[in-house]
Amino acid sequence: MDLIIEGVKQALYLLFTLDREVIGITLLSLQISGTATLISLFIGITAGTLVALTRFPGRQLVVSLINTGMGLPPVVVGLFVTIFLWRNGPFGFLEILYTPAAIILAQAVIATPIVTGITLAAIQHLPANLRLQILALGATRAQMIWILVKEARLPLLAAVMAGFGGVISEVGASIMVGGNIKGYSRVLTTATVMETGRGNFDIAIALSVILMLLAFCINAILTQIQQRERPR
Amino acid sequence: MSATIQPEILLKLEDLLVRRGGVTVLDISRLEVFQGQVLSLIGPNGAGKSTLMLTLAGLLKPSRGAIFFQGERIADGGFAYRRHIAMVFQEPLLFDATVFENVATGLKIRGMSRGDIVRAVPGYLERFGIGHLAKRSARKLSGGEAQRTSLARAFVTKPEIVFLDEPFSALDPPTREALTNDLERILRETHTTAIASTHDQTEALRLADRIAVVIGGKIAQIGPVAEVMNRPADEFVASFVGVETVLPGRVVRVSAGAFAAAVAGGREVEAVGQVEPGDAVLCCVRPEQVTLSPNPTPPGSSARNVFAGTIRQITPLGLFQRIRVDCGFELVAYVTRQSLEELGLTEGKPVSASFKATAVHVIRRKEPLPL
Amino acid sequence: MKGFAKEGLLAAFLAAAIVLATAAPSLSAPAQKNIILATTTSTQDSGLLDVLIPAFEKKTGYFVKTISVGSGQAMAMGQKGEADVLLVHSPTAEKKFMAEGFGLDRLLVMHNDFIVLGAAADPAAIKAAKTTPEAFKKIAAAGALFLSRGDNSGTHSKEKGIWQAAGISPAGQKWYQETGLGMGQTLNVANEKSGYTLADRGTYLALKKNLSLSILKEGDPILLNIYHVIGVNPGKWPKVNAEGAKAFSAFMVSAEVQAIIKTFGLDKYGSPLFFPDAGKKEDALGK
Numbered sequence: 001m002d003l004i005i006e007g008v009k010q011a012l013y014l015l016f017t018l019d020r021e022v023i024g025i026t027l028l029s030l031q032i033s034g035t036a037t038l039i040s041l042f043i044g045i046t047a048g049t050l051v052a053l054t055r056f057p058g059r060q061l062v063v064s065l066i067n068t069g070m071g072l073p074p075v076v077v078g079l080f081v082t083i084f085l086w087r088n089g090p091f092g093f094l095e096i097l098y099t100p101a102a103i104i105l106a107q108a109v110i111a112t113p114i115v116t117g118i119t120l121a122a123i124q125h126l127p128a129n130l131r132l133q134i135l136a137l138g139a140t141r142a143q144m145i146w147i148l149v150k151e152a153r154l155p156l157l158a159a160v161m162a163g164f165g166g167v168i169s170e171v172g173a174s175i176m177v178g179g180n181i182k183g184y185s186r187v188l189t190t191a192t193v194m195e196t197g198r199g200n201f202d203i204a205i206a207l208s209v210i211l212m213l214l215a216f217c218i219n220a221i222l223t224q225i226q227q228r229e230r231p232r
Numbered sequence: 233m234s235a236t237i238q239p240e241i242l243l244k245l246e247d248l249l250v251r252r253g254g255v256t257v258l259d260i261s262r263l264e265v266f267q268g269q270v271l272s273l274i275g276p277n278g279a280g281k282s283t284l285m286l287t288l289a290g291l292l293k294p295s296r297g298a299i300f301f302q303g304e305r306i307a308d309g310g311f312a313y314r315r316h317i318a319m320v321f322q323e324p325l326l327f328d329a330t331v332f333e334n335v336a337t338g339l340k341i342r343g344m345s346r347g348d349i350v351r352a353v354p355g356y357l358e359r360f361g362i363g364h365l366a367k368r369s370a371r372k373l374s375g376g377e378a379q380r381t382s383l384a385r386a387f388v389t390k391p392e393i394v395f396l397d398e399p400f401s402a403l404d405p406p407t408r409e410a411l412t413n414d415l416e417r418i419l420r421e422t423h424t425t426a427i428a429s430t431h432d433q434t435e436a437l438r439l440a441d442r443i444a445v446v447i448g449g450k451i452a453q454i455g456p457v458a459e460v461m462n463r464p465a466d467e468f469v470a471s472f473v474g475v476e477t478v479l480p481g482r483v484v485r486v487s488a489g490a491f492a493a494a495v496a497g498g499r500e501v502e503a504v505g506q507v508e509p510g511d512a513v514l515c516c517v518r519p520e521q522v523t524l525s526p527n528p529t530p531p532g533s534s535a536r537n538v539f540a541g542t543i544r545q546i547t548p549l550g551l552f553q554r555i556r557v558d559c560g561f562e563l564v565a566y567v568t569r570q571s572l573e574e575l576g577l578t579e580g581k582p583v584s585a586s587f588k589a590t591a592v593h594v595i596r597r598k599e600p601l602p603l
Numbered sequence: 604m605k606g607f608a609k610e611g612l613l614a615a616f617l618a619a620a621i622v623l624a625t626a627a628p629s630l631s632a633p634a635q636k637n638i639i640l641a642t643t644t645s646t647q648d649s650g651l652l653d654v655l656i657p658a659f660e661k662k663t664g665y666f667v668k669t670i671s672v673g674s675g676q677a678m679a680m681g682q683k684g685e686a687d688v689l690l691v692h693s694p695t696a697e698k699k700f701m702a703e704g705f706g707l708d709r710l711l712v713m714h715n716d717f718i719v720l721g722a723a724a725d726p727a728a729i730k731a732a733k734t735t736p737e738a739f740k741k742i743a744a745a746g747a748l749f750l751s752r753g754d755n756s757g758t759h760s761k762e763k764g765i766w767q768a769a770g771i772s773p774a775g776q777k778w779y780q781e782t783g784l785g786m787g788q789t790l791n792v793a794n795e796k797s798g799y800t801l802a803d804r805g806t807y808l809a810l811k812k813n814l815s816l817s818i819l820k821e822g823d824p825i826l827l828n829i830y831h832v833i834g835v836n837p838g839k840w841p842k843v844n845a846e847g848a849k850a851f852s853a854f855m856v857s858a859e860v861q862a863i864i865k866t867f868g869l870d871k872y873g874s875p876l877f878f879p880d881a882g883k884k885e886d887a888l889g890k
Contacts, residue, residue: 087684088683088842129321129325135291138315147327150327181670199648201813
């Protein structure tokens with residue numbers, strides 16, 4: 001019990017004194033997971049909308065694959081990204097293993113199916129005739145898609161949050177492809193694991209508190225927007 | 233038929249075939265929509281009205297066939313064409329934005345400047361009686377308000393043709409009545425060509441210049457309102473339209489709830505309803521309400537409407553015989569085979585046809601149809 | 604207008620995406636300046652590398668990517684050419700690694716020692732044992748819980764060596780549990796379960812404040828824990844940064860670093876965590 005109380009005390013101390021290492025790790029986590037989320041949004045919203053709006057042979061299989069991908073275990077992603085990025089692997093020439101870029105890549109791989117799946121569901125959930133209504137208003141295909149995506153913005157916001165929440169709290173892939181290098185590829189989750197291993201429970205708790213605060217803020221913002229926008 | 237100048241053809245469809253999963257959904261060899269007129273598509277649910285509507289609007293690629301707008305064939309995708317049309321569906325299909333932004337959508341799509349949009353939209357909001365709702369979220373509207381927004385959104389782009397796919401069928405009767413009134417007025421004010429599908433004949437009778445009856449993916453009959461109603465091409469159309477006598481008229485006298493309307497052939501029909509002298513009306517009489525008698529003036533009848541005429545045609549129709557009588561206008565009556573024989577009715581024979589004033593179903597129209 | 608505020612938000616999102624996306628590549632340093640150091644969890648968990656790596660980077664301009672894994676995995680990375688330099692403590696495996704030509708040079712850096720830890724009550728009474736293998740025999744005989752790293756790390760391979768010396772094969776026994784975790788984690792598990800375990804002294808000292816385990820066996824020559832730095836042979840894998848590896852090896856055995864090692868942990872734990880050994884003979888250690 002003492003340990004927990006001491007840990008939380010120390011955690012609050014580190015937080016309120018803006019401990020440079022803790023702040024640095026937090027910012028790096030935000031930057032890495034934020035970039036990964038943005039990449040996954042770009043790919044996921046495009047792919048999800050495309051799959052939602054087109055009919056082609058094998059579409060059912062693609063949808064099943066996307067839904068499976070939504071639950072892709074991070075360590076599996078981590079392992080395969082590592083193997084692909086090895087110096088002597090197929091993408092070794094990129095020389096990005098054990099860099100933040102590798103973590104961004106792995107996290108984007110994890111988040112993209114989540115964003116794609118939610119986008120797909122969101123667009124399909126819109127009224128069937130809405131597409132025709134938009135076209136009948138004189139829209140080009142691009143305008144139609146843009147309006148549809150705008151209409152689905154609430155569930156897409158959920159996609160953003162789910163994607164970001166999924167990758168910022170993920171540890172398996174980050175430690176494998178990032179290497180947990182101090183001040184370089186050490187993020188909140190990998191640092192928490194390491195500090196726990198070192199017995200520095202106070203820092204580990206501080207990092208966990210930050211992680212939970214981030215998760216709380218994300219959900220608070222999401223709830224706020226959804227409550228404001230959904231009077232129905 | 234009075235000799236009127238044939239209006240210009242705005243939209244034309246040729247040799248249309250739509251197949252879905254191996255089943256023929258629509259098979260229409262020819263359909264024309266005239267400039268400034270309202271064409272009502274009526275028919276049972278699932279007859280293909282919506283599919284026809286979507287095809288005509290260029291939103292659905294037919295398996296075969298061509299659509300011509302102002303004489304030019306609509307290209308694949310029909311983007312240029314779609315900038316000349318507007319469509320209102322049964323569901324309002326509003327966007328998650330304010331009423332104003334919803335109505336402005338078509339203009340924004342066309343790249344109109346904000347200034348022009350702000351000038352253009354309010355007039356249409358007022359026209360559809362939703363000016364006070366401009367800033368309201370579309371998610372917070374009643375069914376009627378939402379459909380008004382959808383109509384305003386369609387009309388603000390000044391379309392050359394408006395497609396209305398059962399626009400009021402999800403509304404309660406008073407709201408539907410109010411919206412039909414407004415739509416009728418606006419169609420007349422703007423001279424917009426329209427195609428409106430409905431399964432409610434009263435709605436069709438109020439709005440339409442012409443009616444096309446769609447049954448089983450085919451156009452069973454198309455023509456002016458009175459023609460289709462009075463002379464159904466076949467049993468199916470007859471059973472669907474029900475009312476077989478529709479007399480366009482103009483109110484000439486009003487007295488204590490009852491009125492007389494001048495109809496074709498210089499005759500007058502008496503009916504019951506709240507109308508003003510000079511109003512345009514349609515008097516609809518169901519065939520089973522008409523009594524025929526071989527005597528020129530039937531004795532002891534309480535019917536206010538008694539017309540002498542000549543039997544033009546007798547056709548068997550199940551249990552009944554369908555009899556067309558020419559009384560200066562055309563009247564359809566059903567009698568049983570037994571009555572037919574007892575009364576000794578044959579084609580060419582003079583008869584008197586009578587029906588009660590209360591048997592006349594009166595439809596008021598803003599715009600008169602030719603008598 | 605509400606609608607436009609939302610569109611603004613979307614635009615801001617996109618702008619942020621572009622900024623971050625373009626910023627991302629700048630996160631990776633120039634390639635030839637990178638050295639991948641594969642090392643054991645004990646060097647990282649003790650905090651020694653947090654002191655040495657920044658000093659090396661400042662001095663040489665290299666950027667060291669420290670990948671902290673077990674000694675076994677570290678050598679596997681070296682075998683595949685996925686690491687440039689290794690800092691490991693698994694002499695038997697290291698000799699094999701060198702013999703197979705995967706390493707270029709192998710230099711003695713430092714040592715500390717392993718210790719056998721357990722609950723103060725010592726249910727297997729190993730404190731009375733003369734040698735460490737004998738102590739292990741007692742654990743096995745008593746069926747007392749023993750926590751093994753089980754991860755092919757240097758500590759794990761040392762532990763296996765001791766079992767061998769004791770003539771016992773513990774694998775699959777009910778009282779023998781493998782954590783598959785790093786040293787720190789394994790110590791925490793042993794602490795919670797009041798089991799016996801083998802640990803390096805450095806990690807133990809670093810974690811001591813959270814542990815109620817006692818040192819039950821120490822000072823036996825078999826418990827010596829020796830760290831070598833090995834440069835990976837670029838002959839096998841041309842992409843290996845041999846120059847960087849050489850610089851790092853030289854740095855580790857330099858007088859300056861050896862001096863740091865000598866006092867590292869002294870202020871915090873009251874005794875140093877490692878003993879510098881550069882230039883000594885491996886066989887001469889512990890005697």
